[in-house]
């Protein structure tokens with residue numbers, strides 16, 4: 165993937181850096197002392213129980229929210245010191261609750277990725293290059309047969325893949341995925357994970373952060389993980405070191421046995437737990 169349109173920053177600078185970040189809302193800590201560094205080619209999973217703060221963290225990383233304390237640097241730029249709209253244009257943010265109501269076609273939805281808007285911008289017609297890029301992504305994500313279909317007629321699984329194609333339109337260095345497999349049946353989930361693995365292999369410089377509750381929803385290419393509990397990081401590092409029976413049980417406050425087979429993870433209640 166060409167990344168020449170993205171804001172320039174020196175090679176080797178992390179794509180994302182959160183340093184001792186707190187987020188306080190309504191007098192309550194939603195995140196406390198969270199630090200995370202994401203480099204090119206890394207694929208992070210953020211896991212934790214309901215209310216742990218996963219979506220809040222993703223909002224910070226996507227320059228949607230600001231920290232109450234600590235610093236967040238996205239693509240080398242510190243939040244609070246940069247035009248976040250300009251920054252957001254270089255992030256691919258996949259929100260499965262995409263609030264589109266009008267009957268745009270798949271192709272039109274993918275093209276809204278250029279302006280990061282929900283509806284097409286009537287004053288910005290896509291260029292021939294952008295139209296070609298949209299076709300390529302629609303094909304890559306396996307939804308070419310639906311390119312002219314209305315968004316409102318798509319299944320959840322098809323929508324998920326269309327939203328990833330949309331997020332990739334601005335050729336982002338960083339893809340943020342908030343529970344992308346939510347509501348998908350088994351086949352749709354497996355197709356989505358295969359698409360993600362395929363994309364990651366095809367664009368090795370792109371990094372991603374994927375939020376989920378479920379280890380079964382992690383693509384094989386997941387390289388790192390961060391576990392959150394009540395706004396605190398309980399473990400962070402390479403996936404093989406973090407996604408362990410002991411650390412995941414501690415994070416979810418439940419005796420869980422973690423399995424790892426053929427690149428994929430499973431989680432089951434530990435029957436032999438004390």
Ligand SMILES: Nc1ncnc2c1ncn2[C@@H]1O[C@H](COP(=O)(O)OP(=O)(O)OP(=O)(O)O)[C@@H](O)[C@H]1O
Nearest residue numbers: 189190194212213214215216217218219220221377
């Ligand atoms: N603006 C806000 N003001 C006060 N509390 C908030 C606000 N936004 C979120 N919260 C609370 O902060 C906590 C963390 O929310 P967040 O959505 O980040 O958790 P999560 O890990 O993504 O949860 P889930 O798995 O249920 O989606 C929750 O208890 C939520 O109710």
